[in-house]
Amino acid sequence: MPLILPLLLAVVLFCLGVYGVLARRNAITMLMSFELMLNAVNLNLVAFDAWRLDGLATGQTLAVFVITLAAAEIGLGLAIVLLLFRGHGHVDADAARDLLEKGADR
Incomplete structure (x- = not known):
């Protein structure tokens, strides 16, 4: 399989992710x-690792670390979202600005 196909899929996934972060609240x-x-x-890490064929599986190892980081990020993020929903009844990111302390806003 040519390298361009997984890279194009990764670009589409990344662009969808950026759109979701910027457009949604x-x-x-x-x-x-x-x-x-x-x-x-x-996907990029694994695709470049398969393309390079070095035998060390560096891209796959880095992908495992990224998956571990993503699991930690989701655990912490969901805890924050649940706390926000429990305290305010919504999960709107723009409306979460009232969580600032009174002396912290500038």
């Missing part, structure tokens, strides 16, 4: 968009 949708971007990075 729902915190759950933003977390899913971050996951799309991380999956695009993983």
Whole structure:
């Protein structure tokens, strides 16, 4: 399989993720968009590792680290979203600005 096909798929996934982060205000949708971007990075890592054929599996190893980072990010992000929903009844990222302390806003 040529290298361009997984790279094009990764570009599409990354662009969808960027659009989801910039255009949407729902915190759950933003977390899913971050996951799309991380999956695009993983796809690039594995595709370049398969293309390079070095035997060290460096790209696959880095992809495992990125998956671990994504799992930690989702765990922390979902905890914040659940706390936001429990306290305010919504998960709107723009409306979360009232979480600032009174002395912290400038």
